Amino acid sequence: MNCQSVRHWLQDAEADEADALFVGEHLETCPDCRALAEAVEAPASVPDSIQPPADLWLGIQTRIDKSIDARQLSAPFGGSRREWQETIGIVMAVAAVVFLALVIRPSLFGAGAGGSVASTGSIMAAAMERECIGAAMELTQQEGAHSLDPQVAALQAQAQEVEQAIRDTRRVIEADETDPRMLTSLARLCRVRLKLAEQTQELARS
The missing domain is CATH 1.20.120 (Four Helix Bundle (Hemerythrin (Met), subunit A))
Structure with missing residues (x-):
């Protein structure tokens, strides 16, 4: 996937989950898209101690x-x-x-x-x-x-x-x-x- 398609996927609330792996592969090599992904994923305020659900x-x-x-x-x-x-x-x-x-x-x-x-x-x-x-x-x-x-x-x-x-x-x-x-x-x-x-x-x- 190229930068344009990855950025569209990241900002699309109804993005196809089947493309998640390809997006991840692109983020490994593109710092700009990775920065956008982190910004999109991060809420305005996130506690430092947040952890994923135990189950x-x-x-x-x-x-x-x-x-x-x-x-x-x-x-x-x-x-x-x-x-x-x-x-x-x-x-x-x-x-x-x-x-x-x-x-x-x-x-x-x-x-x-x-x-x-x-x-x-x-x-x-x-x-x-x-x-x-x-x-x-x-x-x-x-x-x-x-x-x-x-x-x-x-x-x-x-x-x-x-x-x-x-x-x-x-x-x-x-x-x-x-x-x-x-x-x-x-x-x-x-x-x-x-x-x-x-x-x-x-x-x-x-």
Whole structure:
């Protein structure tokens, strides 16, 4: 996204939440837009001790867990476009919430938050890894007879490399959670993995 579209998004009360991750990525490299984001997000007077709701991250993780449980109890994944979009939506919503919370309003996660912030990073990284790879594996299991197709095999090989990168990134976050850009990297890798799964599914259907 360019500066104009990002500034419009920041000032639009009805902005599409699906673009939050792209906005966050732009804010990493554009100090002017980041300053605007901080000004838009900051009320006229904000107490120094303000903290996010204690159950914020728990609510997000509960939503992910319910989605996983529902898929395990239901019939095998049938490639429904709506289910596929909902899965991507959950992963991207988690990524957007985590990234924007850390980039736009870092003061909310300052020294006062202590170790709880660090554990939050690990929890969210593990949840994103589990949801992303789990959703992609469901699609892979539907390929069956198409697994010998050279193009499908190539996509699967790429997917395995991305999954390894996701695991490695999650381990880095667990070791050092001070850099919010690592969560952004994890979100980007999840997006790539889900896209590879979608391409494999479409190729298998053709």
